[in-house]
Amino acid sequence: MQTYDVAMIGAGHNGLVTACYLQRAGLNVIVLEKNDWVGGAATSRELTPGFLYSNCSYVCSLFRPEIMRDLELPRHGLQVIAYEGGAVLMRDGDYLASYRDHHSHRREFARFSRRDAEAYERYARDVTRQCRFIQPLLMRTAPDPFSFKPRDISELLYLARKFGEFSADEMAATLRFWTMSISDFLDEYFETDVIKAYLALSGIIGTALGPMSPGTAYVLLHHYMGEVDGSVGAWGYARGGMGAVTKALASSFQASGGVIRTGAGVEKILTRGGRAEGVVLEGGEEVRARLTVSNADVKRTFLKLVDEKDLPERFVHRVRHFKMRGSSGKVNIALDSLPEFPALPAGSTCIKGDLHFTDSVERMERAYDDWKAGRWSADPFLDMMIPTTLDPTMAPPGKHFVSTFVQYCPPKIEGRDWRDADRDGFAKTVIDQISAHSPGFRERILHMEVRTPREIEAEVGLTEGNIFQGELTFDQLLFNRPVPGYAQYRSPIHGLYMCGSSTHPGGGVMGAPGRNAAAEILRDLRRPNEHMSPAHDVI
C-alpha cells in the first residue's frame, strides 16, 4: 500500500492551501474529502439548472493575495471582482446607502446626521489603525508566551515593539477595542441608529453574540482586515461563486501533482504510540501517511476523529469548551428576474452590493434574544447579495442568484433537533422580511435552498454550522486559538496538525491558517519553504 507524506482531512479552502504549499515543497499529498465535490464552505453548486449557488460563504475579501500569487490561482481561473457598497432599507421607507466614492458616502450619512457624517472619518481612522496593527499578525504563527523558546520570544518582542509604537491613549483604546461590544464602540462615534446598525453588522456576523455583547468590536475588525486589490476593507465577489476559490486551489494542487479523493469521508485518525499514521475512511479503507493534517474544526477533529484516550485530559476539556456555536443560516434563491426595491432610486448601484433590512441595533439585539431562547429570530438580520448583477457566470442573462445570510439561527430548536417544518418556517421568516421591501419577490422565486445549522453541519461538517470554526472573541484568539499551548497548528498527537479556521488567525475565506500551518509543518520537517513569498508590507 502506498504511503503518502501527508494525508489532508477535508478539501476546504484552508486544507487545499496547506496541501498546495506542501505539495509544491516536494511532499506527496493526498486530500480526502467526504463530499463528492471539493470546497468545504467555499463552493459553487448548480442546485437548479443554469444557476450556480455560493451556498455557504458568499463574498471574498479576506483571502490573502500572497496566497493567490504563490499558488498561481489566477492562472487556475480565480477572479475576484470588487463591488459597489450596498444599503440598509428602513422601516420608514427611507434607506441608508453606502458608496465607494468618499464624498457620496459622507453626504449619504449627512442625510441622517451631519455630525455622524464627519465622525465617520474618525471612526474609519481608528478602525484602520487597529487593522494596521493586526494585519501583519495574520500571516505569522501566534507566539506562545509561555514556551520561552527563542522563536516565541522573538515573535513576542516583535508584537511588543509594534504595540509600543502606539501612544498610551492608543494602547488603552486597543485593549478596550479588543474586548468591548460593537454597540458601545459605535456609540462613541455615532448618534444615528441606522448608521450604527449598518456598521454593527460586521461585529456580529457568524457570531453567537449580540451587538451588545462584549467582544464583538473585534469581530468587526476581522471583517475589515481584508482587501480587494489593495483597497483595505473592500469586499468582492469571486467570479463563478465562492467555489471558484477552491476550484482554483484544487486545480493548482493537482497541477503540481497532488491527489484529491472525493467521496472519501474520514472516519478515524490512525494513531499508534501517540503518533498519527494516517486515517481510516468510512467503509474501512486505510490511507497511510507520515503526517496527517486536519482541515476539520477542532471539535470534529479531536472529539470525533481521534480517540479521547489518546489525548491529554486538559486538552479534551479545552476543546469541548471551545465556543463554536451555530448562530446563522443561509437562504439561497434563484430568481426569475431582478428584484425591485421601490425605496431605492431607479438605477441605484446599491443592488449590486449588500442589502440589509435591520435599521437599528436594538432590533439586532432582539433578534439575538430569540437565539438565546432557542428559536430562530422572528425579525432576523439579513445580509443579502445578488452577485449576478456583476457576475454573468452564475445565472442565465436577466435571471439572478440571491445569497441571503441569516442571523440568528440556533443549532437546536428549544433544545431539540431541527425538523423540516422548522426549516420551512425559518425560510418563510426570511422571505417575509425581504418581501416587505421588495414587492413581487416571492413570485420571482424559481428555486430555493434553505440551510440551517443542521444542513450546514451535515453537508460541510462544521460543528453546529459555525462558519468560523469557533468564535472570534478575544478569549479564542492568538495563542488561545484553539487551545493554549496548541496554537501553532500542532496537536498533542505527534504528526497530527490542524490547518482549519479553528486555528490562528481564524475564520473567513482567508487562507492564512492554511498557509501558516504549511509553514510550521515544513519547519518541523526541516524542508525549505521556497514557494511561500513574504507577506505584503503594511506601509
Added chain:
Amino acid sequence: MTLTMRLRAQAHIETPRLETPFHPRLAALDRVNDWYNWAGYKAPHALDDTELEYFAIRSTASLFDLSPMVKYRIEGKDAERYLNRLTLRDVSRQKTGTVQYTAWCDDAGHVLDDGTLFRLAPDVFRLCCQDRHLPWLLDSAIGFDVDIREETEEIAGLALQGPTAFATLKAAGLGNVASLRPFQITTLPAPFGDVTISRTGFTADLGYELFVPSEHALALWDLIHAAGQAYGLRAIGYDALNRARIEAGFIVAGADFIGADIALRPGRERMPDEIGLDWLVDPAKPHFNGRRAILHARRTGALKHVLVGLEIEGNVPAEGAIVYHGRSREAGVVTAAIWSPTAKRNIALASLTRPFGTEITNDLWVEIYALRELSYQKMMKRAVIVPRPFVSLPRRTANPPGLF
C-alpha cells in the same frame, strides 16, 4: 484649401476640446466629470468608479470610445507595396479582412509609432495609431500609386471588451461575429447601416472593435448599449483600460517609448528590438524603412535597451521606479506599473539598458518610494523578468467565442 474652407474652419477655436461623435452618450453616463485631453478630444479618465469600470472589462463587458485614435486611409493599386515598404511586417502576406499589429521606423531604425493596420479590401487599408504622421506617410509615398488621407473625424470607433462582449453583439443582432477569429475583420449590417467589426483590443480579453461613419455613431452606441444591459455592459474611461493594457503587456507611445520624430534628447529614441517589437521585424521581406539600420544594430550588438515585463515583490506599484542590478548598479527605469487585480501580482514594464535584461537577468531590484503621510517609505524590492502578457485568458482566443 480654398478660402471658403479656411473661413469655415475658423470655428475650430470655439471648441478647443473637440467632442467625439459619442460624446452625448458619454456625457449622459458620466458621473464624476473627470475628462482629459486625448489628442485634442474630450475623453474620460473615468465615467464613474475606475475600479468598477476595470472589473467590467474583466467580468462582464466594457464600452470604450476610441474615436480620437488617429486613422489614415491608404488606398490605391500600390497600397500593399507602399505599406510593405513603410512598416516592419510583411503586408503582402496580410489577407484582406485581417488586422496586423505593426510599427514603422525612420531610416535610422528608430520607431516612429506602433499601430494597427486594417486590410479592408485588397487595395484599401486603414492605419490606426496614437500620434500624427501625415508628412512622413506622404513623403514615403513618393513613387507609389497610392492615396493617403487622414480620416480620424469621419470614423467613429468603439472598443467592446470583456467576457460578455460576444453575448452583447449577439443580442444586438450582430451574432455573425461568432466566426470571427482574433485579428479578423468583418462588415455586418445593422439597422442604421454597416458596421465594421474586428476581433481586436487592448485588454487581453475577449473583445471587438467597432467602426462606423461618424454620423452613425449614436445609433451604434444605442444598439450596443441597450443589448449589453443584460450582460453587465458598462461604459468606461481610459484609467480602467490602462490597467487592462498593462496586464496585457502592451506599450503606449509617449509612455513606454518616445516616437523618434518627437524625442528631443539624444538617445531617447528606440529601435523595435529595444521596445519588445523585434518580432514584428521581417528581414525576409523586400526593403523597408529602417531595415539596414536594424539589421546592422543586431549584427554589431549596438542595441542599447530592452523592454521587459517585471514582476515585483509585494503589492506597492513601482511607478517610475529605478531598476537596479545587485541593489546598486542602475539598470533601467519602470515605464508602467500597477498591482494587477487579475494576475494578483505587482507588475511593471521597464526599459533596461543592455546587457541588463538580456545577458544579465538575475539579481534585479526596484527601489520604490511610497510617500505616506509626510514620509517616504523606501523599499528595495526584488524584481523578476517575466514574459508578457502578464494576464493570459483562454477566452480571448476561444473559437467560437464564449458567452461569458
